[in-house]
Amino acid sequence: MFADELKTLRRLGVRHVLLQILNFASVLATGLMMWKGLGLVCNTESPIVVVLSGSMEPAFYRGDLLFLTNPASERYHTGDITVYKIPGADIPIVHRVLETHDVVSKDKGYVSASPLAQKQLILTKGDNNPVDDIDLYQGLEWLERKHIVGKVRGFLPYIGYVTIAMNDFPQLKYALLGGLGLLALVQRE
Amino acid sequence: MDALQAKIQSIFEGKIDFEGQKKVEQISRVTLVAAAVVSFIVGFALQSLRATFVIFISANIVLFLVVVPPWPMFNQHPVKFLPAKSPSNDKKSS
Amino acid sequence: MHTVYSRINNVSAFLSSCLMALLAAIALSSLVFTADPKGILDVQSLNIYEGHTRRYHNRWQDVTFVNFNLTADLTPLFNWNTKQLFLYLQAEYVDAKGVKNEVVIWDRIIHKKDKANLSLNGRNKYVFRNLGKSFKGASAANYTLKYNVMPYVGLLTYGEAARTGPLAFPEKRTEVA
Numbered sequence: 143m144f145a146d147e148l149k150t151l152r153r154l155g156v157r158h159v160l161l162q163i164l165n166f167a168s169v170l171a172t173g174l175m176m177w178k179g180l181g182l183v184c185n186t187e188s189p190i191v192v193v194l195s196g197s198m199e200p201a202f203y204r205g206d207l208l209f210l211t212n213p214a215s216e217r218y219h220t221g222d223i224t225v226y227k228i229p230g231a232d233i234p235i236v237h238r239v240l241e242t243h244d245v246v247s248k249d250k251g252y253v254s255a256s257p258l259a260q261k262q263l264i265l266t267k268g269d270n271n272p273v274d275d276i277d278l279y280q281g282l283e284w285l286e287r288k289h290i291v292g293k294v295r296g297f298l299p300y301i302g303y304v305t306i307a308m309n310d311f312p313q314l315k316y317a318l319l320g321g322l323g324l325l326a327l328v329q330r331e
Numbered sequence: 332m333d334a335l336q337a338k339i340q341s342i343f344e345g346k347i348d349f350e351g352q353k354k355v356e357q358i359s360r361v362t363l364v365a366a367a368v369v370s371f372i373v374g375f376a377l378q379s380l381r382a383t384f385v386i387f388i389s390a391n392i393v394l395f396l397v398v399v400p401p402w403p404m405f406n407q408h409p410v411k412f413l414p415a416k417s418p419s420n421d422k423k424s425s
Numbered sequence: 426m427h428t429v430y431s432r433i434n435n436v437s438a439f440l441s442s443c444l445m446a447l448l449a450a451i452a453l454s455s456l457v458f459t460a461d462p463k464g465i466l467d468v469q470s471l472n473i474y475e476g477h478t479r480r481y482h483n484r485w486q487d488v489t490f491v492n493f494n495l496t497a498d499l500t501p502l503f504n505w506n507t508k509q510l511f512l513y514l515q516a517e518y519v520d521a522k523g524v525k526n527e528v529v530i531w532d533r534i535i536h537k538k539d540k541a542n543l544s545l546n547g548r549n550k551y552v553f554r555n556l557g558k559s560f561k562g563a564s565a566a567n568y569t570l571k572y573n574v575m576p577y578v579g580l581l582t583y584g585e586a587a588r589t590g591p592l593a594f595p596e597k598r599t600e601v602a
Contacts, residue, residue: 221511243527296580297575359436378505383451
């Protein structure tokens with residue numbers, strides 16, 4: 143069955159294979175470059191996220207795609223929808239800011255006007271949850287800027303559902319693989 | 332076994348001729364662009380996203396039904412191959 | 426385009442480009458709608474009592490109770506790309522330690538255009554408390570009604586529908602009147 147493939151391989155030679163690998167690598171590198179470049183512009187580690195939980199329904203459903211930015215010069219406001227990640231928790235959470243408190247540190251060595259001395263304490267809540275998020279903070283009393291991945295700016299519905307569906311229904315993954323395999327068998331060159 | 336496989340393959344492949352391919356290309360391009368433009372305008376006029384997507388999706392279902400199966404109208408210009416030459420003729424000509 | 430598979434492949438590739446263009450056009454179309462409706466917000470009473478809060482079970486803390494009256498017609502914010510309106514009432518004040526605070530005390534999600542014409546008496550849904558123990562020495566607070574328009578596709582937009590003048594926090598009351 144693989145005799146044909148081997149024959150074509152021999153005919154095309156090593157250079158062709160290397161070229162294929164190079165092409166593949168350049169596609170990967172371009173993708174990574176765009177992702178990281180976008181992250182740099184938006185000042186966030188992941189500029190696009192998929193909603194994983196239903197706690198912001200009916201605003202966001204599972205599988206919706208969110209575009210984030212996190213400009214360093216901008217403070218957070220109530221009503222902003224933020225994505226945050228608590229150290230120790232494995233998935234980021236998308237919730238709305240309920241309270242902000244701009245504390246100016248009186249510690250020695252800080253100039254009160256400098257951004258270093260200004261700490262913003264944040265409390266969030268999911269629109270669909272009855273109470274605020276303190277229980278999700280794993281012992282933290284408030285969120286701070288360092289926990290926040292970004293502010294939600296834009297929104298595309300359902301596009302990310304594919305990734306969730308793969309996780310929710312493992313059968314789908316096998317069905318997809320099987321279908322591709324069948325196609326490869328049935329198809330003639 | 333081989334015959335059966337070939338038959339299944341030909342059903343799955345649904346080959347069409349070159350003229351048909353050109354036609355499919357044109358049809359799909361025009362329909363998709365028109366569907367997008369019309370559905371946007373109608374939806375905006377009626378202020379309803381539902382109208383937009385009903386139009387766009389139904390246009391696409393029709394398009395796929397027209398374009399994907401190998402309808403006879405895409406096979407009206409079969410390629411006419413030259414008659415096979417016998418090997419002896421072939422040798423003389425080369 | 427010669428086999429079924431390649432036809433499906435080609436047409437769906439072009440379909441997804443068209444779909445993306447359509448979604449982008451829808452997202453951009455909401456920039457055309459620039460409604461900025463205004464309403465009236467009245468804070469009718471402010472009371473401060475001492476109480477326990479969920480955050481610190483074993484500590485007494487001052488809690489402010491707000492009663493307000495709200496009339497606003499927000500129907501102009503609904504267009505074909507509006508999924509819902511998130512409406513929230515926010516208090517802004519600076520406390521005795523110079524901390525600037527923004528606290529949401531009430532919110533509501535509006536799904537439908539015919540429910541966006543509001544006229545209601547409400548009180549705070551969320552516990553309104555200061556970072557420290559009390560509100561003593563805090564500046565007068567501004568109460569503002571803000572909204573967040575959430576589209577089906579596109580950018581989130583924010584706006585302000587009503588605002589009260591600065592209202593001073595009252596003295597703490599010891600017994601429930």
